[in-house]
Amino acid sequence: METQASIYLKENGYYHGKEKLSPALITQFKREFDLFFEEKRERFFSRFESNTNYSANHDINRWNMLLPSDSIMLKSGFFVQDDLFQTLQSVFDAHFALVFFSSDISSPGSAFQTIHQDGNDFAVALNVPLVDSDEQNGATHIYPKTHRVAVNAPFTNESNKFSDDEIILRAEQLDPVSLDVKIGDYTLRDLRLIHRGTPNKTTEQRPYLSSIFLPSSENQAPTFESINYGLKLFKQFKDIAFPTGRTELIDYANTFGRLVLGFSNSDRVNRPIPKHISDQLNENALYCLRFAFFEDEKLNERIIRNVSSSEELLHEIETAKVEFEQLAK
Ligand SMILES: O=C(O)CCC(=O)C(=O)O
Numbered sequence: 607m608e609t610q611a612s613i614y615l616k617e618n619g620y621y622h623g624k625e626k627l628s629p630a631l632i633t634q635f636k637r638e639f640d641l642f643f644e645e646k647r648e649r650f651f652s653r654f655e656s657n658t659n660y661s662a663n664h665d666i667n668r669w670n671m672l673l674p675s676d677s678i679m680l681k682s683g684f685f686v687q688d689d690l691f692q693t694l695q696s697v698f699d700a701h702f703a704l705v706f707f708s709s710d711i712s713s714p715g716s717a718f719q720t721i722h723q724d725g726n727d728f729a730v731a732l733n734v735p736l737v738d739s740d741e742q743n744g745a746t747h748i749y750p751k752t753h754r755v756a757v758n759a760p761f762t763n764e765s766n767k768f769s770d771d772e773i774i775l776r777a778e779q780l781d782p783v784s785l786d787v788k789i790g791d792y793t794l795r796d797l798r799l800i801h802r803g804t805p806n807k808t809t810e811q812r813p814y815l816s817s818i819f820l821p822s823s824e825n826q827a828p829t830f831e832s833i834n835y836g837l838k839l840f841k842q843f844k845d846i847a848f849p850t851g852r853t854e855l856i857d858y859a860n861t862f863g864r865l866v867l868g869f870s871n872s873d874r875v876n877r878p879i880p881k882h883i884s885d886q887l888n889e890n891a892l893y894c895l896r897f898a899f900f901e902d903e904k905l906n907e908r909i910i911r912n913v914s915s916s917e918e919l920l921h922e923i924e925t926a927k928v929e930f931e932q933l934a935k
């Protein structure tokens with residue numbers, strides 16, 4: 607069923623829901639988030655052997671952080687509140703999953719990002735700002751309607767083929783819109799929509815929660831054993847890459863990590879969802895998270911995990927092993 611938001615999102619490539627979430631809830635999120643973020647930064651910088659050129663883990667003074675499962679942010683199930691779930695059903699028009707439960711932080715000193723699409727493939731990001739944001743502290747610039755291949759092209763879920771240079775050329779014909787947001791708002795963005803991060807000129811962090819929904823199978827996934835094998839290798843790559851401070855090794859490790867999570871349809875396999883959290887989640891939230899690993903065993907049973915779904919992942923893992931060894935020489 608179409609919603610007002612799904613119609614707008616298909617047409618424009620984004621949707622701005624205003625005053626949709628309770629400010630009191632966002633205050634709770636922010637308090638919890640700030641503690642996680644501080645720990646994250648400490649963990650990140652302790653990985654390097656000596657002083658590093660890295661100012662953050664994602665671009666200059668920008669951070670990307672997966673959120674923990676034992677968290678009010680997950681328990682609140684905000685990602686299916688309002689008419690969000692219906693909107694997602696309508697834009698995906700097939701099965702989908704919440705694959706990355708994450709956050710994007712623009713820190714003081716961040717700069718304009720290169721104009722980009724997050725990917726050529728259709729997917730949807732739900733952003734929840736934890737602070738008000740505008741052009742002072744780095745609200746995202748978007749180029750409306752650029753998720754479609756041309757002004758008159760209808761909305762489809764198909765991948766486009768634009769190269770990085772073509773994306774910049776397309777955007778240069780257009781004016782960006784600053785997607786200013788207030789606490790209590792959320793935004794939905796088609797990952798193909800052209801956009802860029804902008805400078806945070808203040809001295810405060812600008813955190814957004816980012817829930818990334820991807821098209822998925824109904825219920826087929828690799829075994830936990832093969833996923834955990836990939837995640838273990840990801841950890842080994844990071845343990846080798848970070849102390850060297852070598853960008854290409856660190857990038858390889860991170861790209862590989864995202865690949866394993868993508869194959870898993872969930873970033874929650876090594877972040878099990880505690881029972882006291884899943885007990886609070888409604889059926890729509892549990893649907894979005896069905897590929898996660900739950901402490902409540904019966905919730906792991908809705909997915910069929912078998913060798914045939916694992917084969918492609920295992921192949922990628924073996925290829926990465928060889929490539930990483932070559933690169934690390
Ligand atoms: O956080 C933002 O404002 C946008 C960041 C972004 O687009 C990205 O890192 O891909």
Ligand SMILES: [Fe+2]
Nearest residue numbers: 722723724801
């Ligand atoms: Fe982006």
